[in-house]
Amino acid sequence: MNTTPSTATTDDTEEKETADGTAAAPDITKKTGPEEDAVPDGVAPGLTAADVTEMDVAATDAAAEDGREAELEPDPYAEAEAAAAAGAGTGAAAVVAAGLGVVSLSGAWTGRVAAERETLIGQIKTSGGGSAARQISEIYGDAWHSTALVNGLFAVLALLVGVFVLVRPAFGTPTERPQAGWVRSVARAGVALGVLGVLISAGMYFDLFVALPTAAGS
Template sequence: MRRMDTPKTPTAPAVDDDREEKTTTDDSAVQGTKDTKDMTGDAGSGASGTDDTGTVTDTGTVTDTDADADTDDDADLELDAYAEAEAASASWLGTGSSAVVAAALGIVSLTGAWGGRVAAERETLIGQITTSGGGSPAQQISEIYGDAWHTTALVNGLFALLALLVGVFVLVRPAFGAPSVHPQPGWIRAVALAGIVLGVLGVLISAGMYFDLFLSLPTAAAPAGG
């Protein structure tokens, strides 16, 4: 008998499992990278982006230079105003002090100065020494009382004259002095004017005292049977 050969069934080529696994892994990695890029782009929309290499870069940063410039301008204006106020105060410091001195001298001329009292006491002592050896009543009145009275009036008159001169100097200084960009404050003129008024009153009162216009020296009675 003739043996019949059994036909051979063709076998499928062997599939490399490692290759399939590698291909699947690569596709998953590519998909994951794409998703990551999309998520990164959505999260940083308007503020950041991605370059070709997938690195996130900041492209939406905005610097507020206008606000900084306005702040600097305000600070400069405040400094300029402060410096201008300081310059104005310094320019009129001496004049303001002179006005206060004028008013003080005018008050002293009316109330009496310590130097005037000392000078009057000195004249009184000199008169007592002069008339201690003998003298008429009229001479004693003149030496002890009259000279002291006139000395006090003279000293007070000097203070009044100084007050008048200083006050006038303060008022006329802006007209004859160097021009200044800062106007003279009103309080300086007011105080200087007060010093002038007090000085004028002091001069008038002192002149009346010195020349015995307000009160005359007492006179001694004539000796009886003289």
């Protein structure tokens, strides 16, 4: 009886015997189905090249989004430094306003220089003669008015600087730190002294408080 020798066929998932007779692990790298796209080393089995490409694109987009968020996110240290600089500037302006208000009431050396200049001019004008009323007006009246004018200018500056400090938060950014209490208090003092200085200087300039003396018989 003739027997046809059988040929043993093995597929990719059957175990193979090694030379010493032990069973070898099945070769899972071989595929029984149609050829699929090659997958790079280090990628989990079961993923195709298209899946890997899609994952790379998603990772790139996420990195770009993180970069944009990092650029748009404000630096807290820079904001703190800007707020400290703004607070120091407004505090200094408030002190300046108060100082100008005090100068407007007490007088400055510029006012004395202006008064002495007007006195000298009056003496020159009346050196050739003139009535007593004219001498009083030229020598003393113009000097007083010059002093009042200079003091009034200091008062106006104190008023403007103080008002600027008080209204500045209304024009600042929403995240700007509020002003300190002492800054607003000093600024209010500067405004009050400025208003008082303006009133006194105006009264002195227009001879409302103290009138010029009059000569007898004039």
